[in-house]
Amino acid sequence: MIAHVTRRGLLSGLGLGLGALTLGLDLSAAPQRSTATVHAAFDPSVFIHVATDNTIQLVCHRSEMGQGIRSTWVYLFADEMDADVETITLVQADGDAAYGDQNTDGSSSIRRRYTELRRFAATARRALLEAAASQWRVKPESLTVKDSMVSHAASKRSATFGELAVAAAKAKLPPPARVTLKEKKDLRYIGKEIPMADAPLFATGKAAYAADVRLDGMLVAVIARPPVLGATLMAVDDSAAKKIPGVKQIVRMPPASEPYAFKPWGGVAVLADNTWAAMRGRAALELTWASSPHGSYDSAAYKQSMAAAVQKPGEERRNKGDAEAALKAASTMVERDYYVPHLLHTPMEPPAATARMVNGGLEVWACTQNPQTATTSAAEAAGVKPEDVVVHVTFLGGAFGRKSKGDFVAEAAFLAKTTGKPVRVQWTREDDIQHDYFNAVSMQRFTAGLDAGGKVTAWRHRTAFPPIASTFSAGADTPSERDLQQGVLDLALAVPNVRAEAVSASAHVRIGWLRSVYNIFHGFGVGSFIDELATAKKQDPRDTWLELIGPARQMSLSDLGIKGLSNYGASLKDHPVDAGRLKGVIERVTAEAKWSQRGPRALGLAAHRSFLAYVATVVSVKKVGSKVAVDEVWVTIDAGTVVNPDRARAQMEGSVIFGMNLALHGGVEFAKGMPTASNFHDLKLLRIGDAPRKIHVTLVDSDRPPSGVGEPGVPPVAPALANAFFALEGKRLRDLPFGRAFGMS
Amino acid sequence: MIEVQINGKKHQLDVEPDMPILWVLRDVLGLTGTKYGCGQALCGACTVHLDGRVVRACVTPVSRAAGKSVTTIEGLTAKGDHPLQKAWVDLKVPQCGFCQSGQIMTAAALLKKKPRPTDAEIDQSMAGNLCRCGTYTRIRAAIKRASEEGR
Ligand code: FES
Ligand code: FES
Numbered sequence: 089m090i091a092h093v094t095r096r097g098l099l100s101g102l103g104l105g106l107g108a109l110t111l112g113l114d115l116s117a118a119p120q121r122s123t124a125t126v127h128a129a130f131d132p133s134v135f136i137h138v139a140t141d142n143t144i145q146l147v148c149h150r151s152e153m154g155q156g157i158r159s160t161w162v163y164l165f166a167d168e169m170d171a172d173v174e175t176i177t178l179v180q181a182d183g184d185a186a187y188g189d190q191n192t193d194g195s196s197s198i199r200r201r202y203t204e205l206r207r208f209a210a211t212a213r214r215a216l217l218e219a220a221a222s223q224w225r226v227k228p229e230s231l232t233v234k235d236s237m238v239s240h241a242a243s244k245r246s247a248t249f250g251e252l253a254v255a256a257a258k259a260k261l262p263p264p265a266r267v268t269l270k271e272k273k274d275l276r277y278i279g280k281e282i283p284m285a286d287a288p289l290f291a292t293g294k295a296a297y298a299a300d301v302r303l304d305g306m307l308v309a310v311i312a313r314p315p316v317l318g319a320t321l322m323a324v325d326d327s328a329a330k331k332i333p334g335v336k337q338i339v340r341m342p343p344a345s346e347p348y349a350f351k352p353w354g355g356v357a358v359l360a361d362n363t364w365a366a367m368r369g370r371a372a373l374e375l376t377w378a379s380s381p382h383g384s385y386d387s388a389a390y391k392q393s394m395a396a397a398v399q400k401p402g403e404e405r406r407n408k409g410d411a412e413a414a415l416k417a418a419s420t421m422v423e424r425d426y427y428v429p430h431l432l433h434t435p436m437e438p439p440a441a442t443a444r445m446v447n448g449g450l451e452v453w454a455c456t457q458n459p460q461t462a463t464t465s466a467a468e469a470a471g472v473k474p475e476d477v478v479v480h481v482t483f484l485g486g487a488f489g490r491k492s493k494g495d496f497v498a499e500a501a502f503l504a505k506t507t508g509k510p511v512r513v514q515w516t517r518e519d520d521i522q523h524d525y526f527n528a529v530s531m532q533r534f535t536a537g538l539d540a541g542g543k544v545t546a547w548r549h550r551t552a553f554p555p556i557a558s559t560f561s562a563g564a565d566t567p568s569e570r571d572l573q574q575g576v577l578d579l580a581l582a583v584p585n586v587r588a589e590a591v592s593a594s595a596h597v598r599i600g601w602l603r604s605v606y607n608i609f610h611g612f613g614v615g616s617f618i619d620e621l622a623t624a625k626k627q628d629p630r631d632t633w634l635e636l637i638g639p640a641r642q643m644s645l646s647d648l649g650i651k652g653l654s655n656y657g658a659s660l661k662d663h664p665v666d667a668g669r670l671k672g673v674i675e676r677v678t679a680e681a682k683w684s685q686r687g688p689r690a691l692g693l694a695a696h697r698s699f700l701a702y703v704a705t706v707v708s709v710k711k712v713g714s715k716v717a718v719d720e721v722w723v724t725i726d727a728g729t730v731v732n733p734d735r736a737r738a739q740m741e742g743s744v745i746f747g748m749n750l751a752l753h754g755g756v757e758f759a760k761g762m763p764t765a766s767n768f769h770d771l772k773l774l775r776i777g778d779a780p781r782k783i784h785v786t787l788v789d790s791d792r793p794p795s796g797v798g799e800p801g802v803p804p805v806a807p808a809l810a811n812a813f814f815a816l817e818g819k820r821l822r823d824l825p826f827g828r829a830f831g832m833s
Numbered sequence: 834m835i836e837v838q839i840n841g842k843k844h845q846l847d848v849e850p851d852m853p854i855l856w857v858l859r860d861v862l863g864l865t866g867t868k869y870g871c872g873q874a875l876c877g878a879c880t881v882h883l884d885g886r887v888v889r890a891c892v893t894p895v896s897r898a899a900g901k902s903v904t905t906i907e908g909l910t911a912k913g914d915h916p917l918q919k920a921w922v923d924l925k926v927p928q929c930g931f932c933q934s935g936q937i938m939t940a941a942a943l944l945k946k947k948p949r950p951t952d953a954e955i956d957q958s959m960a961g962n963l964c965r966c967g968t969y970t971r972i973r974a975a976i977k978r979a980s981e982e983g984r
Binding site: 292293 | 856913927955
């Protein structure tokens with residue numbers, strides 16, 4: 089529903105006044121809404137505010153974390169409104185239930201709302217145009233709109249949006265039947281090269297992130313958290329900490345309890361008048377911790393137990409034909425296991441949040457992907473009502489899923505309430521690494537049966553990993569359908585007998601979602617195993633991929649052997665599991681990489697469907713001295729309609745580096761319940777010299793509905809890299825990380 | 834009192850001499866363009882120039898800057914029009930932007946010393962600056978673009 093906005097409270101909160109045209113787009117009736125949001129009579133999720141001075145304020149209710157949503161937002165609206173881009177100011181929305189779901193997650197900012205957003209902008213344009221038509225008593229069809237100006241050529245009359253705004257605000261909004269969207273050929277910005285609005289801020293250090301918030305009388309808090317999940321504090325000796333100049337206060341945090349969800353971890357906070365003093369104060373604390381049931385968590389032992397578990401059948405989750413019988417009847421059987429450790433987010437900006445009490449309410453500044461969970465987490469920690477919390481969203485210095493968790497915001501809220509002072513909680517890099525919400529560790533077992541002619545007749549996939557559900561419901565150890573849709577259930581295969589099983593695994597750390605989530609290890613397993621089948625079949629891997637995927641077709645649930653597919657919240661009608669699109673990106677990327685004329689180059693290929701996009705990646709590796717270097721990478725993505733091609737390419741480039749990072753350097757292992765890394769000396773991240781010489785990105789031209797682009801570039805990278813290494817060295821890499829094989833320390 | 838020139842302006846600082854420059858800039862002076870990413874000279878987010886040379890502000894005590902001159906991203910140019918800053922905008926290098934002050938400060942020192950760096954020299958000089966968003970290929974291209982402009 090699109091309507092005039094009259095809720096003064098919301099508008100004044102954003103510094104906007106009434107008296108001109110303000111439209112709100114109500115997304116509250118739309119599917120996939122977070123259940124936590126309040127259902128008011130009218131929830132304007134997006135605003136267009138046309139002021140009488142001919143400026144336009146546009147509210148963006150999603151967080152900017154490197155994906156370029158703020159530029160995309162401005163140009164998307166400018167295009168369909170025929171507005172002058174120069175007159176548009178973007179207002180970053182605070183957290184408010186009125187905006188509907190603000191969670192910037194699941195590669196969803198554009199894909200879920202594309203048509204609605206365009207229709208909304210087109211309605212604003214039409215309202216202004218109709219206002220002009222009735223003023224001049226001419227037919228709307230005789231008017232044109234360009235750069236925020238409505239014109240009537242015959243009478244040489246024209247008026248700016250600003251001049252028409254009041255009249256448009258008074259009139260009834262044009263009904264949907266009178267609002268048409270532009271045809272593709274008439275689009276001016278959508279799908280075209282557009283400037284990056286925030287780039288000058290980033291290039292001059294002016295973009296304000298969470299740690300850049302400074303309030304009068306503010307204290308900076310650095311917190312000593314339990315070294316092991318669930319360990320409680322026995323004793324504190326803070327006498328040395330108190331002596332550090334600048335340290336003002338020491339506060340015990342409330343102990344955390346299961347389920348850990350977004351709750352603070354407990355521990356002891358050192359508050360000081362500068363960050364350095366707080367860090368030194370924390371280092372000077374003498375703390376004694378009780379033991380925790382998770383204190384014996386050990387990655388090597390856990391890996392062994394998962395390797396044993398996938399040898400036995402798990403719970404059936406996908407079944408077509410009779411894979412067990414076909415495996416027995418097969419003339420050759422190929423069976424392989426793949427391991428991926430816990431992976432970390434490590435956004436370049438460690439978590440930070442500032443909070444202060446104002447008139448019994450709470451005002452918060454945070455680098456949050458999800459201002460609404462930030463609001464509820466803060467409210468709970470400070471013991472105030474969610475409606476008395478305002479969360480201002482800063483720029484996010486990277487996030488990758490970490491900053492949709494509200495734990496660090498809750499810490500700031502608790503300390504602001506306890507001390508009565510403005511408090512910024514600053515996580516150190518060590519905190520960020522050791523108290524992450526880790527991506528699940530996993531073991532995958534694949535078994536395939538081949539007949540005498542080398543045809544694959546059976547495919548069995550067993551997956552074991554502790555699910556994210558364990559963070560919210562203690563003890564949860566079995567994946568849900570939503571977990572398995574990520575590369576297990578939605579894998580297009582032209583194999584007559586297919587079976588997938590889930591093997592239970594329990595969590596000993598907080599498990600969270602990380603850019604592309606379970607697709608990382610499912611994509612690594614599938615992409616590596618298909619390459620191994622090519623070896624078994626003595627076939628070119630590209631041909632094995634195409635043979636296993638089979639002819640171009642949309643897969644029905646029974647083709648897939650499943651009863652339903654949550655499909656990232658999208659309908660199967662709009663976004664079917666399309667074998668043709670998966671094939672398409674493989675054919676395209678191999679053409680771009682000149683796969684068939686590869687000569688002595690060592691190339692590896694992998695492809696994956698996730699977040700409704702289809703991505704295929706080719707990696708080229710070569711020996712440089714004693715090292716193996718990644719020379720070039722080709723990525724082809726079919727993401728349907730792409731609104732901002734440059735940012736889509738940037739996401740693919742970033743995904744290549746992200747994927748190489750996790751493949752070569754992995755994440756963390758645990759010993760005695762604690763991560764074995766603490767900062768960038770023992771947690772390695774890819775540096776510029778390790779980056780490919782070139783990354784070539786191809787965006788498939790398409791009119792289909794948009795899919796996600798922030799995450800789907802990640803899953804094919806690790807398997808393509810391992811497969812390229814096999815092409816070079818004839819050795820399989822089945823356990824992540826494998827940087828050592830590449831000669832990295 | 835420690836006297837330091839910061840972005841061309843003299844400051845008398847009443848801080849502990851071993852406080853790292855990073856925290857003097859951020860917490861005492863409110864110059865927040867210089868970022869904290871690791872605190873251990875491992876990521877480069879805090880890169881500034883001390884008498885024209887690259888230092889990691891997170892591990893450099895302010896006493897080392899006494900009587901010297903510090904340049905931060907805020908002081909690199911008055912108008913944000915350094916050839917590198919222009920190239921960063923033109924080639925749309927940043928994603929989240931958090932590492933980019935440090936990247937640009939390191940690159941600026943490189944170009945001063947070597948106006949036309951090779952790929953290998955770029956990789957070597959920029960090795961201390963992490964970018965988790967993975968903008969490395971564009972960083973290389975932008976440094977080259979800026980070095981051509983300086984020609
Ligand atoms: S913060 Fe100084 S190098 Fe990372
Ligand atoms: S742009 Fe995000 S860390 Fe470099």
